[in-house]
Structure formats: structure tokens, C-alpha cells
């Protein structure tokens with residue numbers, strides 16, 4: 001059928017019109033990201049909060065004044081806000097005289113406030129937005145086709161990410177600040193901390209049984225100890241240890257009497273405990289590295305009979321969560337592919353990692369939004 005390659009089935013009129021609209025949407029979706037970045041840089045969520053709080057909506061002229069923007073730009077800000085309302089970043093009252101309110105999404109972008117009750121933490125996500133939409137991330141993504149054309153180095157050499165190809169240093173590496181831009185490297189660290197801190201409260205509230213009967217826990221790659229301190233506050237009987245790299249532990253609170261901090265390398269040894277936690281760690285690493293990390297964790301825990309387990313909290317790709325959640329998970333996977341050597345995984349990929357590392361069984365204790373909490377047994 002040689003002729004077929006030169007012809008193509010033209011879509012019906014209805015399909016064509018829909019296809020063109022979808023093409024606009026996908027090709028220009030970066031403008032949604034840039035509109036969100038613009039709103040964060042101007043401080044629009046914080047201004048709306050100050051003008052109206054939860055009770056009253058903020059009018060466009062009041063918003064212009066609060067942001068110190070020239071009145072001549074009001075029609076343009078109205079168009080920016082119209083898009084951000086349409087995609088759920090803000091909500092609007094009225095049609096001609098728009099008044100804007102925060103949505104749950106824009107509430108996590110309000111700066112300089114604390115949670116209104118003791119059970120929740122306000123974790124500001126603006127560093128995440130600013131890094132995800134940064135010139136450095138966008139440039140790395142623009143090199144994706146070139147990167148795919150290039151053969152990977154022979155195994156076991158790691159495959160450098162498009163980010164490394166574009167900028168000459170991996171993300172979150174000592175070399176990043178020197179090779180790229182100290183400001184970007186600091187912002188990326190803040191973005192990681194903001195991204196990771198959101199969610200441990202929900203895990204502790206939703207998974208009551210997860211830590212029942214656990215006497216000691218090592219939070220592997222636990223950063224500055226925020227997660228371990230939250231666990232110790234909720235379960236004071238658990239002896240908590242944080243393992244992270246020396247450069248991170250050096251900045252952690254020295255012997256705060258609640259959590260024990262250990263500087264080390266999770267590829268070499270994990271401080272022994274009844275349970276080891278890997279929260280948002282494995283998605284950063286390749287499959288082979290994950291097997292090495294999980295093997296170290298397995299050495300650190302006792303048998304299943306003695307309550308030994310590894311707790312993994314990470315994204316679980318799950319089409320049944322619906323198209324919007326799946327798209328968020330797959331975009332997070334693309335973000336890992338473009339910017340790191342890691343990936344997001346579906347259940348069969350997680351299962352393979354656990355069994356390759358020598359574990360005998362696992363269960364999904366809870367699915368929480370895009371993430372899942374796994375209990376992995378020796």
C-alpha cells in the first residue's frame with residue numbers, strides 16, 4: 001500500500017473544529033503557566049486576601065491600586081484574570097464588574113499568613129510556581145527533541161537529563177549554583193521544600209494506623225527534619241531519626257531534643273529503626289538507584305514479625321483518578337524526565353522495585369490525591 005503514506009484521512013468538520021481548538025489549548029498552555037507566574041510575581045493572591053479575606057471579593061480597581069499597577073493596564077489585568085478564573089486559580093463574582101476571590105489553589109499562594117487553626121500548616125507554594133515556570137526549566141524542556149535524538153551512554157552510566165544537557169549541571173547538585181545561577185539554585189531548593197512539606201499533615205490525619213505500634217523511625221533523606229518533627233509531635237513515643245547529606249544536616253536544628261539528626265548517604269547506610277520512611281525520595285532516582293536505596297532501607301529494619309517495614313510516600317500514577325489528576329501526575333513525570341534522572345511510577349512499576357530490592361510483600365495503606373502511602377515488608 002505504498003500510496004497510503006502520501007494521503008491522509010481528513011477529519012470531519014466537527015472533528016476538525018474540535019482538533020483546532022485542542023491544538024490552540026495544548027500549544028499555548030505555557031501561557032497558562034506564565035499567567036500563573038505573573039500573578040505570583042505581582043502578588044495577586046496575597047493582594048486579594050488582604051482586600052477581601054475569605055468574606056469579601058476584591059474589585060478590579062481595588063486590586064490595581066493594591067498592586068500599584070497603572071490604571072491604563074486595567075483592561076489587560078482583566079484579561080489575565082479572566083484566564084486564571086477559567087482555569088480555577090481564582091474565582092469571580094459578577095460579569096462586567098469583576099470581583100475576585102481566592103480558590104483553594106490560590107490560598108496556598110498567599111504570602112505572610114499562618115493557618116487559621118492548629119491542625120493545619122500554611123505551606124506557601126510560590127517558590128514551586130516560580131521554579132516550575134523558570135527560564136531554566138523552560139530551556140531544558142525546549143531541548144527535549146535534541147536530547148531524545150542523542151544515544152544514552154552505555155549502562156551503568158547514568159543518563160543525564162535534558163536539564164543537565166542544557167545547563168551543564170544537574171538540578172539540586174553542589175555544582176548547580178556555580179554552573180547555573182545561585183539565585184535559581186536557592187529558589188529550586190525552596191521549591192523542593194515547599195513541594196515536599198505539603199502533605200505530611202494529611203498523611204498523619206488520614207492514616208491513623210500507619211505508625212501504630214512503631215517504636216522508632218528513620219526518615220531517610222528527611223531534609224531539615226520538618227516531617228520527622230511533625231511525626232514526633234503527633235506520636236511522642238516514636239524515636240525519630242533524620243538521615244540526610246552533611247550539607248543539609250549541618251543546617252538542621254542541632255539536637256532539638258525531639259529528633260536525632262544523622263549526616264550520611266542513603267546509598268551507603270541507613271540508621272536502624274523499626275520503620276524507615278521514604279517520603280518523596282524515590283521519584284527523584286532511576287530504577288537501579290531506587291533498588292540500591294530500598295536495599296539499604298531493608299538492612300536497617302527488623303523482620304516483618306518484629307514490625308519491620310518501609311513506608312514509601314510518593315506519586316502513584318493511576319488513570320482511575322480521572323483525567324485532571326492523571327494529567328497532573330503525567331506532567332510531574334515529564335517534569336522529572338526533563339529536569340532530573342527520576343520518574344513517576346504506576347503500581348506495577350512500584351511492585352517491581354520492591355521485589356527487586358528483596359522485599360516479600362507490600363500494601364497500599366492509603367491513596368491521598370495524586371500520592372499513595374505504601375507499606376513495604378521485608
Ligand SMILES: C[S@@+](CC[C@H](N)C(=O)[O-])C[C@H]1O[C@@H](n2cnc3c(N)ncnc32)[C@H](O)[C@@H]1O
Nearest residue numbers: 196221222223244245248264265266267279280
Ligand atoms: C526530594 S527531597 C526529600 C524530601 C523529604 N523526604 C520530604 O518529604 O520533605 C530530597 C532530599 O534527599 C536528600 N539527599 C539527596 N541525596 C542523598 C543521599 N545520597 N543521602 C541522603 N540524603 C540525600 C537531599 O539532601 C534532600 O534533602
